[in-house]
Amino acid sequence: MSIWEYANPVKFMRTSGAILPWAAGAAAICTTGGLLWGFLTPEDYKQGSTVKIVFLHVPAAMMAINIWVMMLAASLIWLIRRHHVSALAAKAAAPVGAVMTLIALATGAVWGQPMWGTWWEWDPRLTSFLILLLFYIGYMALWSAIDDPDSAADLTGVLCLVGSVFAILSRYAVLFWNQGLHQGASLSVAPGERMSAVYRYPLYLTMLGFFLLFLTLLLIRTRTEIRRRRLAALQAREMRA
């Protein structure tokens, strides 16, 4: 029993089909439960009710970065071991990641307006997320521009590798370029910087919920891609016959 068995599309379809309803259910429970719990938390003494945006903002931002890392891993698996499911999973993850980045930017803007007095600030964190969004857009545009699926998978894989290096490089280059307004990590374990438990536990729940949501969407979209690939293969066979 090894993880590479799921590189077989038939096996992947069977297993993912079995997991999917559970993942979807758990995602629904954790996300709605966490958001409701977050909504019922007391207001912060300084930020008032705007503190509740954190339950959308932090999980979305976390997923935006982690989805790119997952795409990087999937691209590497495709480039090294040529498993088609892996390439399709990377393709399927990109729009979800782009939307997560957008959610993080939008909720940040909504929070920033009352708290910082501005919708947008060229802060290193905000700027890096904008750059991350550009990388997502370029990645998706490249996928849609190339007809041959294998070339598309190869080229987007190479782009993902180079893009990852430059995304990290940009992250630290913008630190050099402008000083930050954004606060430090929300889940810092350092005493004194740590969030109050009232906010921390609902946040953990929504983070779990967003992860499960991503898993659900990823499975659905990868299954769609596999079916689309099968359909294309059938049509090609029909054409030859």
Added chain:
Amino acid sequence: MIALLKRDLALAVRAGGGFGLGVAFFLILCALVPFGVGPETSALRPIAPGILWVGALLSCLLSLDRIFALDHEDGSLDLLATAPIPLEGAVAVKALAHWVTTGLPLIAAAPLFGILLHLPGQAVPWLIASLLIGTPALSMLGAFGAAITVGLRRGGLLLSLLVLPLYIPTLIFGTEIVRRGMEQGSTATPLLFLAGITAGVLALVPFAAAAALRVNLR
């Protein structure tokens, strides 16, 4: 490889417009900015380093698709791929030819256009130095983008979408050098960062670009 460099340079010179167009675009860009922000020195001077760097970057972008497109059309790219020199080397030479035909004229023209934007004299050596160090990275990254999009019919716009985010670190450090040079501050840190980025790009990106070319030639 030297023969390839000579051939690319000769083609660029004889095809005409290779040198001129990028610089002309750069000039127009620098001439348009004062219309947009106003002709006062106080308005132009603070943004001059940024405008010059962004202008150089965009002018560089203009001619990127020519790095591989013509050779792809007439089939000489396939010959290059099967030639006894490594494809990585061929890619690096082509990027070098692009830099000589696009980057060098831009560097020569940038101080002149700096006058248009009221760039103070003490910043000019830093402008030249930052462009000299930074533009090879722009050409090399551009060659990577061109290698990815070489087979596509509507590759031009996609090329800019893919390449421009990769230019961000170079732009940040390049502009910072000129700005600090203008204020007579210490330029060593951004200069070293920029040189580091260029060195890393020149060392590693040819492999990525050659990999992309091989996929497109398959």
